[in-house]
Amino acid sequence: MKEQRKSWTNIILAILPPLSTVVMTVVAYFAAFMGSYILIGKYEDLETDTFGVYAPLFLLIRNILMLIAFSYWYYIFFLRKKEPDIIDNIKAGFRSVKKPVFYIIIVIGGYILQFIVTHIIRLLTSLLPDFMSGYNSEVGSLIKGDVSVLTLLSVALIAPIAEELLFRGLTQKYAERAIGALPAIFFQAALFGIYHMNIVQGIYAFIFGIIFGFIARKTKSVFPGIVLHIIFNISAYLIP
Secondary structure (H helix, E strand, C coil): CHHHHHHHHHHHHHHHHHHHHHHHHHHHHHHHHHHHHHHHHHCCCCCCCCCCCCHHHHHHHHHHHHHHHHHHHHHHHHHCCCCCCHHHHHHHHHHCCCCHHHHHHHHHHHHHHHHHHHHHHHHHHHHCHHHHHHHHHHHHHHHCCCCCHHHHHHHHHHHHHHHHHHHHHHHHHHHHHHHCHHHHHHHHHHHHHHHCCCHHHHHHHHHHHHHHHHHHHHHCCCHHHHHHHHHHHHHHHHCC
16 A cells, blocks of 8 residues: 555656646746847837747746756756765766767767658648648747747757756656656656647657657666757757
């Protein structure tokens, strides 16, 4: 009975971090609303949504909130026990994969994964334009055309770090305590897919979530996954 209660507690803890992003999203939106009001006074040509919110500012605030919250959460409950000093902990993360060639493979792999996804999306767009219109409108606005520095910083750097700490750092580790390593990988990958709130993006996020999950489990570190995730997102801006 005690073990069963402990398992349910860890399942709840595994779900709690993704759920907390809803609160952060609301807070970030109100903060971005106030910030956008100030910016509009200085930049009249600023493109905002229906409620007057500048989307890149909203994304940046939300991802910064996630990064602060989940890095602190992950450090307090998982890292501090191994390495009391945060600098030593960061070094320990890099030592978990000693061969530099591994990170070279990660960098190349991130670009290849994005290359494959980009061309599959283009093929689906040509075959199913109506089905893909929502995805292209939502995601295309982040990576195509005149992309702001705020969007690039948020999508290519801050978001990958925050999401890896959230899903492979917190959710996967809590889930492992309740249901074991392999089911935990698929569990966090499913939540990772749902988190993106888009059918097309959710499908490939689920697949990549499994890949990132296995890497985190194999290396016992979130650092390789963070590098892979950053390269994957950056590559979206590099592939013509």
